[in-house]
Amino acid sequence: MACECHSISCTRRGCRSSRYSCHASTWAPLDAGIVVLPQRFATLRQVGYDGWISVKDFTTELPLADRVRENLRYLRASLNR
Numbered sequence: 138m139a140c141e142c143h144s145i146s147c148t149r150r151g152c153r154s155s156r157y158s159c160h161a162s163t164w165a166p167l168d169a170g171i172v173v174l175p176q177r178f179a180t181l182r183q184v185g186y187d188g189w190i191s192v193k194d195f196t197t198e199l200p201l202a203d204r205v206r207e208n209l210r211y212l213r214a215s216l217n218r
Contacts, residue, residue, distance in 0.1 A: 164195045166204070168211040175218040 167174065174192075174202070195206055 164197075166196050166198075166211075167192055167194055167208050174212070175215040178216055179218065 139151055165171075178190075190207070192212070196204065196216065
């Protein structure tokens with residue numbers, strides 16, 4: 138199966154891409170996505186950023202109330218690292 142990542146130098150087996158990094162195009166909860174939020178928040182703190190941050194979760198495995206509760210828990214934990 139060929140990779141659909143559309144990225145250069147992809148290392149996935151069977152990928153015919155000629156672009157940069159490889160990632161799968163699937164929705165994931167905030168705590169399982171390709172962006173490491175605690176690291177991103179730490180970097181923003183280091184440079185003195187104090188503006189708004191928005192995140193989106195398009196997953197549907199959990200009911201909305203559960204998703205919001207889990208994402209809020211993860212975001213709070215990520216901000217405090």
